[in-house]
Amino acid sequence: MNLARESIELLEQAARILWFEGTKHGLRDREWMALRFLSRANRFSRTPSALASYVGTTRGTASFIIGELERLGYLERKRSATDKRSVTLSVTQQGKKFLVRDPVNVLLEAIAVLDDEVKIRFRDTFRHVLDHSDAVEQRHHTDVCKRCIFLREDRANTDSKTTAEFSCRLFRAPIAEAEVDLLCTSFEHHRQ
Numbered sequence: 001m002n003l004a005r006e007s008i009e010l011l012e013q014a015a016r017i018l019w020f021e022g023t024k025h026g027l028r029d030r031e032w033m034a035l036r037f038l039s040r041a042n043r044f045s046r047t048p049s050a051l052a053s054y055v056g057t058t059r060g061t062a063s064f065i066i067g068e069l070e071r072l073g074y075l076e077r078k079r080s081a082t083d084k085r086s087v088t089l090s091v092t093q094q095g096k097k098f099l100v101r102d103p104v105n106v107l108l109e110a111i112a113v114l115d116d117e118v119k120i121r122f123r124d125t126f127r128h129v130l131d132h133s134d135a136v137e138q139r140h141h142t143d144v145c146k147r148c149i150f151l152r153e154d155r156a157n158t159d160s161k162t163t164a165e166f167s168c169r170l171f172r173a174p175i176a177e178a179e180v181d182l183l184c185t186s187f188e189h190h191r192q
Helices: 003-018 029-040 048-055 059-071 093-101 105-112 116-137 177-181
Strands: 075-079 087-091 151-158 161-168 173-175
Touching: 003 029, 003 105, 029 048, 029 059, 029 087, 029 093, 048 059, 048 087, 059 075, 087 093, 105 116, 161 177, 173 177
Parallel strands: none
Antiparallel strands: 075 087, 151 161, 161 173
16 A cells, blocks of 8 residues: 555545536636635735746736636736736635635535644645655745745734734735735745
């Protein structure tokens, strides 16, 4: 019995829920992936080029996906306040409501019933696999800011309270505490 091979075969079967032929609830799999990603992405990753990177497609295909999601009212495009040449993508309220129909929810529900310790091991196992494949393939996957080498945390003690301020060294910008759990396509994990 080859446990690694068995694990990959099971992963392939679970992936069929994420990657499917045709449409589900009016969206193709990459449109679902884009909507899902943009609902969890930090402000630096809500751009057409970051979306193309995440989905693993060309910028032209990403533009088509963005156009479709805009046409359906699930996404809006705004000029960047800091760089007038770029745009920021945001999931609309209608898009957030539509995510309730996301085909991936069946997997979320199956994982949600597991004990917290099992969920943590499950997540960390996938992170280990991605970290290892990134090292071998010399690439970077998307992950949360709090695990990134670019996140800087400054702790301050004031009036018997410990507060933390965060910043991104890559973008040279402050990060709100709520943002450290969001996805970033510029993520780079600590290499050992």
